[in-house]
Amino acid sequence: RSYSSPETEGQLLNSFVQYFGNSLGRKIRRMPLIEETVLPGDSLLTLPVVIIGNGPSGICLSYLLSGYRPYLSPEAIHPNPILHTKLEAARHLSIVDQDLEYLSEGLEGRSSNPVAVLFDTLLHPDADFGYDYPPVLHWKLEQHNYIPHIVLGKGPPGGAWHSMEGSMLTISFGDWMELPGLTFKEWAASKRRNIKSDRVMPEEIARYYKHYVKVMGLQKNFRDNVYITSVSRLYRGKDDEDRSEVSENISPQHLEMEDEEKSLIKRNWEVRGYQRATDGSHVPFCLFAENVALATGSFDSPGRLQVEGEDFPFVLHSMADFGAAVSKGKFRGKADPVLIVGAGLTAADAVLCAYNNNIPVIHVFRRRVTDTSLIFKQLPKKLYPEYHKVYHMMCTQSHSVDSNLRSPYTSFPEHNVLSFKPEMKCVLQSASGLKKILKFSLALVLIGSHPNLCFLKDQGHSIGHHSNQPITCKGNPIEIDPYTYECTKESNLFALGPLVGDNFVRFLKGGALGIARCLAIRQKKKQELIEGGDGGGDGVP
Numbered sequence: 001r002s003y004s005s006p007e008t009e010g011q012l013l014n015s016f017v018q019y020f021g022n023s024l025g026r027k028i029r030r031m032p033l034i035e036e037t038v039l040p041g042d043s044l045l046t047l048p049v050v051i052i053g054n055g056p057s058g059i060c061l062s063y064l065l066s067g068y069r070p071y072l073s074p075e076a077i078h079p080n081p082i083l084h085t086k087l088e089a090a091r092h093l094s095i096v097d098q099d100l101e102y103l104s105e106g107l108e109g110r111s112s113n114p115v116a117v118l119f120d121t122l123l124h125p126d127a128d129f130g131y132d133y134p135p136v137l138h139w140k141l142e143q144h145n146y147i148p149h150i151v152l153g154k155g156p157p158g159g160a161w162h163s164m165e166g167s168m169l170t171i172s173f174g175d176w177m178e179l180p181g182l183t184f185k186e187w188a189a190s191k192r193r194n195i196k197s198d199r200v201m202p203e204e205i206a207r208y209y210k211h212y213v214k215v216m217g218l219q220k221n222f223r224d225n226v227y228i229t230s231v232s233r234l235y236r237g238k239d240d241e242d243r244s245e246v247s248e249n250i251s252p253q254h255l256e257m258e259d260e261e262k263s264l265i266k267r268n269w270e271v272r273g274y275q276r277a278t279d280g281s282h283v284p285f286c287l288f289a290e291n292v293a294l295a296t297g298s299f300d301s302p303g304r305l306q307v308e309g310e311d312f313p314f315v316l317h318s319m320a321d322f323g324a325a326v327s328k329g330k331f332r333g334k335a336d337p338v339l340i341v342g343a344g345l346t347a348a349d350a351v352l353c354a355y356n357n358n359i360p361v362i363h364v365f366r367r368r369v370t371d372t373s374l375i376f377k378q379l380p381k382k383l384y385p386e387y388h389k390v391y392h393m394m395c396t397q398s399h400s401v402d403s404n405l406r407s408p409y410t411s412f413p414e415h416n417v418l419s420f421k422p423e424m425k426c427v428l429q430s431a432s433g434l435k436k437i438l439k440f441s442l443a444l445v446l447i448g449s450h451p452n453l454c455f456l457k458d459q460g461h462s463i464g465h466h467s468n469q470p471i472t473c474k475g476n477p478i479e480i481d482p483y484t485y486e487c488t489k490e491s492n493l494f495a496l497g498p499l500v501g502d503n504f505v506r507f508l509k510g511g512a513l514g515i516a517r518c519l520a521i522r523q524k525k526k527q528e529l530i531e532g533g534d535g536g537g538d539g540v541p
Contacts, residue, residue, distance in 0.1 A: 046268050046288040047148060049519065052228055052455075053295035054153025057497035057508045059209060060179050061293060062218050064516035067145040068181065069094035070122070076136035079126050082106065087136070095122065095137070096145075096517050100483050109507075114482055116502050116510030123180065124506060139181045147519055150287070151218075152226040152273070158209035179212055180509065187211060225276040228455045231292055233490075234267035269492070273455075291492045293515060296451055298473045298498035303447040305341065309420030315443040319346050319353075322444050326357050334441045335406075337362045339426055341417055342446035345375055348390040350444050355409060362438060363411040364428060369395045417445075448474075451499055463489045477501040484518035485511045494518075 049065060051058045072091050078084035083103065090098050100115050109117035110128060125133040151157075178184040187208050213219055269289045274282040302317035304310060316322055322338075325331070331338070340350050343365035354361045367374060369391075376391035398411045414431040420443060421427070428436045450472050453460035461468050464476040467489075471478060478495040479488045485500065487493045496502070496511025 046290055047150060048289070048523070049147060049149035049291045049293060050269070050271050050287055050289040051149060051151040051293045051295055052231070052271075053297060053497075054151050054155075054157045054222060054224070055295065055297050055497070056158075056179060056209060056505045057295035057297065057511060058151045058153065058293075059157055059213060059218070060509050060512040061295060061496065061515055062149060062151050062213075062221050063180060063216060064096065064512050065147045065149045065519070066216075066218055066221065067142045068216075069096055069140050069142050069145060070137040070180065071095070071140060073136055073138045076134075078122070078136045079131075079133065080107075080121065083121070084136075094140075094142075095119075096513065096520060100514060100517060104483075110504075111502055111507040111510070113480075113500060113502060113507070113510060115485075115514040116507040119510040119513045120506050123509065127506070137180075145520065147523055149221055151222045152228060152271075153222070153224055154227060156210050156224055157213040157222055158206040178208070178505075181216060182212055184208055223275065226273055227276065228271065228273040230270070230272040231455050232270050232457065234270055234288075291494065291519060294453070294478070294493070294495040294499055295497055296453070296499065298449050298451045298503070301450045301452045302445070303449055305417055305445055305447065307417055307419050309422070310445070312420055312422065314424055314441075315420055315445060317445050319350055319444075319446060322350055322442075323353060325442065326353060326359070331357070331359045331441060336360075336424070336439050336441040337406075337410075339364065339438065339440040339443040340446065341365070341444065342448075343367055343374060343394075344446065344448060345387065346448075347444075347446040348376075348387050350446055351390050351393075351409070352386055358408075360406065361409045362440060363394065363409065364415050364417060365394075365411070365413060366416055367413065369398070369411075369413050463487050463493070463495075471499065473498045473501060473503055483514055485514040486518060 051061055071094050072087045078087060086103055095103075100118065104114035104118040107114065107117045107121060109120060111117050111120070120127070122137050123135045125131065125136060127133075178187075188204075213222060269292045271287040271289055271292065272285070274284045277283055304317065309315070316325075337360035338350075338354050339362045340347055340354070341364045342350075347363070347365070351361055351363055374391070376387055379387055381388045393409050394411045394413070397407070397409050398413055412428060412430075415428045418427040418429050418435070421437075424440055426438050426440060426443065428438060430436070450470065451460075453471055456463075458468075460471050460478070463478050464471050465479045466476045469476050477500045480486060480495055480500050481488055485494050485496050487495060494515045496515060497508040500511060502508045502511060
């Protein structure tokens with residue numbers, strides 16, 4: 001295995017030691033770059049938690065694992081009387097130390113995950129009814145609840161928010177994008193930023209998240225410019241005296257057979273990857289973790305039509321690339337329209353961008369304009385006038401036999417793209433089977449995005465609700481326990497945020513709460529075993 005120079009390795013090793021201070025210094029001094037002779041199963045070289053992804057999901061989980069605990073505020077009265085009665089009865093306990101299933105019972109909200117709905121109603125009571133009530137929680141830093149962890153991300157804290165198109169407003173209010181303990185308005189005031197609207201630009205949110213990590217003292221847990229190449233489970237033979245390890249590259253069928261004899265014991269996770277240095281070189285590392293939390297979000301891989309010609313250079317899959325092309329004036333003097341495929345908010349952003357820059361648009365989407373699942377149906381007109389402008393055009397300016405494709409905007413509802421041709425033409429097919437060929441200057445396919453879990457075995461296909469299918473945020477999220485967010489098909493592997501269907505920041509915070517409670521309980525049990533003189537077990541109970 002090819003490693004970087006000893007000097008570079010040493011710098012990375014020392015930085016990990018500095019992360020966790022003297023308490024873990026001795027345990028991880030050899031860690032992230034490990035000689036082949038070091039035993040992967042050695043508990044002295046294992047971190048309790050590795051979080052993959054440093055967006056709002058990873059940041060919020062780090063906040064709770066760092067010992068911050070939410071309590072019912074002394075003066076707070078939750079508008080839900082039943083929930084308030086439950087909270088009042090356990091006022092002396094933090095929410096992390098309470099029964100989340102009991103607290104979540106009977107609550108309804110815009111997430112399918114009950115803990116997400118619970119935490120949201122504690123932070124934004126009755127927000128969906130238009131109220132702006134303050135949170136009923138206050139936060140305390142309890143150092144003894146700190147669980148050592150590391151957060152690994154490709155860029156600065158904030159994740160994909162740093163790469164989103166900066167000219168568009170967020171779909172959520174700024175208050176709904178904030179994380180516990182620091183309101184967005186407080187941050188904006190401290191930075192002397194004039195926030196003119198309840199909705200803000202992504203670049204403001206990205207700056208807020210980056211500042212949040214700093215002001216909350218979480219920096220020691222974060223590492224930027226880190227790329228994960230492999231996350232695999234280690235196994236040990238039950239009777240192996242030499243403590244030899246078996247890789248995860250074992251078929252599920254083999255494991256099922258072995259499971260009957262209990263001859264293999266699941267061990268910790270091995271996390272491999274590299275950190276990109278300032279000079280562009282790659283510094284490889286290997287970590288071992290008792291628990292891994294997946295917080296990668298869903299913006300890694302744009303959705304594709306999987307049709308002929310989609311790889312032509314004039315077919316884009318990124319709003320940022322389209323914005324750059326507009327800024328560079330690539331459409332000046334071109335008569336042919338831009339072809340935009342998709343009926344979500346990103347596609348609507350592209351329509352607005354083109355429309356506002358006097359670029360004619362052909363808008364193609366599969367659904368009917370009356371489809372109740374269209375996102376526009378869920379957005380109040382007063383709060384989102386620009387999106388309802390697009391929806392109005394989708395409904396009233398659709399293609400007909402007599403329509404003029406030279407108009408500023410033409411929609412093609414219930415149409416599929418069959419192929420792209422090298423002469424910058426597109427073949428469409430209607431619901432009735434009628435085909436049409438259109439000429440365009442640039443095509444933009446914006447049909448959602450999917451998480452990139454290539455570092456997991458089979459790209460994580462085995463841990464979704466539908467086995468052996470790619471993980472998608474809507475159709476096939478990772479299957480989890482609804483109260484602990486632990487993968488039902490893989491113990492000690494957790495997931496939160498878009499990976500489990502919570503695409504809005506206001507709901508992903510519930511995942512951090514569920515995971516933090518689960519890990520706190522296990523940490524306590526482990527500590528009790530150690531103090532009871534039975535501390536020789538493997539991993540977390």
